[in-house]
Amino acid sequence: MQATAPRTLVSARALTTPRGRVIYWSVLVAVIVLFTAVFVFPLYWMATGALKSSGELARTPPTIFPRHPHPGVYREAWQRLSLGRYLLNTLVYAAGAWLLQLAVCVPAAYALSKLRPVLGRAILGMMLATLMIPPTVLLIPLYLTVRDVPLLHVNLLNTPFAIWFPAAANAFSVFLLKRFFDSIPRELLEAAAIDGASSWRILRSVVLPISRPILAVVSIFAVVSVWKDFVWPLLVLPDSDRMTVSVAISSLSNQTPENILIAALVIASVPAIAVFLLFQRHIMAGLTAGGLKG
Known part of the structure; x- marks a missing residue:
């Protein structure tokens, strides 16, 4: 009995074409970047939040990057x-x-x-x-x-x-x-x-x-x-x-x-x-x- 190939969202034939490879890798990279950002961003926000002053932390809208970093806050x-x-x-x-x-x-x-x-x-x-x-x-x-x-x-x-x-x-x-x-x-x-x-x-x-x-x-x-x-x-x-x-x-x-x-x-x-x-x-x-x- 001949074994059937596993069914996937993208067929092996589509991956052999230039357009199929571009779409596949674009979606894969986008998903990886999105999930990485979701998990890493809270850590980044916590680490950079310590470098901001109390006034900058309370600012609305919040700043993504510290305007005047204070690295000495960790020692304090x-x-x-x-x-x-x-x-x-x-x-x-x-x-x-x-x-x-x-x-x-x-x-x-x-x-x-x-x-x-x-x-x-x-x-x-x-x-x-x-x-x-x-x-x-x-x-x-x-x-x-x-x-x-x-x-x-x-x-x-x-x-x-x-x-x-x-x-x-x-x-x-x-x-x-x-x-x-x-x-x-x-x-x-x-x-x-x-x-x-x-x-x-x-x-x-x-x-x-x-x-x-x-x-x-x-x-x-x-x-x-x-x-x-x-x-x-x-x-x-x-x-x-x-x-x-x-x-x-x-x-x-x-x-x-x-x-x-x-x-x-x-x-x-x-x-x-x-x-x-x-x-x-x-x-x-x-x-x-x-x-x-x-």
Whole structure:
């Protein structure tokens, strides 16, 4: 039976003509430029808004380019809002949440994928069901739990553990890791077991080295999730010295000029954007990895 060619908006015959190629590339470039502008323009507007004076920011219609740039506003924002301290706080919270999430989610996903426990599918289904619950619904139960940990009766407010523990178990990370572990050939693990390796040794020496793409994806999601979170740190870290950078900027916004406030937002956004740009290749590789060839 002869295979049929895939149907597309532009036929292969039309692409062989000069007019067809011109139309195709013109539309393609226009679409790419349009989507790029839609996503990049807010970042440009934020970065250039910090360079404008307060009067120019309030001008109507707004100016696209700063008429009299003030690059020193970034240094003033750093010093005036003490961004270094709050960025360090956020880095500590993000690093701890990342390590705890890997420590909890990786063994859980490995057990559900390769060890096949009793009622494993039901457990995974209940985990995924939690993704359907709006995060705001969980704020009060989580807050009450952190304020008085069951059985231990410990108050974790104003401590990094209030950020770390809720971020440790993430159903979406477990799902991503399990799907990747499912693609690892069972023969590879059975060969390691025949050599006398335990389940923990197989996970550490066989599974993790070939799971770097998906581990990078989970790591980036964990760090960025803590970095951009606002409501939860606002609730559990009321002490001004322990605030995250987003909460600190919001709390100081009433007494800060608009251009300095925008400059602080730019500085706070740089680490997350840099992480994405540096590891975007790993994100695509981890999300599209569907299997390993034996």
